[in-house]
Amino acid sequence: MKFSILLIVTLLLGACATSNYSVGRDFPADKVPQITKGETTADEILSWFGQPFSKSTISATEEKWVYSYIEGQAKAVVGSVTSTGTTKTLDVLIEDGVVVNYTFSEGPMSSSVN
Template structure:
């Protein structure tokens, strides 16, 4: 009986779990993307709707690229005596805006699972 209790105690001691949460960028409303009108929406309007972009870069003398991005997720690792299970979940949103002379000329929006969202067992 003592051996069984000791074996159970060793198994509990060797198992464990850890969870970590992460975010990158600043969250923005996906519903507001539909308010962008190519050729009409200005940079002032973009800032009032979404705030300052995560990144800005010059594309040419007249064109600029603004990126709004947000990633939110968590990773959970569960260690067993012989195996380990890792689960990663999360979402990622990216709004990529091309601006010419302070007016939106094109944009793309994507939303979905964060890269690496999986369940793996070793």
């Protein structure tokens, strides 16, 4: 009887998995309020946040830089996967080496697949 219970517990625990993950490179969110549209330069953005996660050319004079970081934990149990964590994204539009617009978002995230 004890062996059967031990076997069942072992099988149930073996059917569960937890994994921590991160995507992108973390960046200092406390620097975002220092960005001033029409004044902050691309060089200042680089010195505050480092190289962006991605760069896109919009036109001959415009670029979009994206800083993105996701950190969380995924838990898999037989038949479902649940992921929780935090995400932050900074999108910066640069024209002729100067920030003309930006957006910043930060918050919790969660998803579940059954």
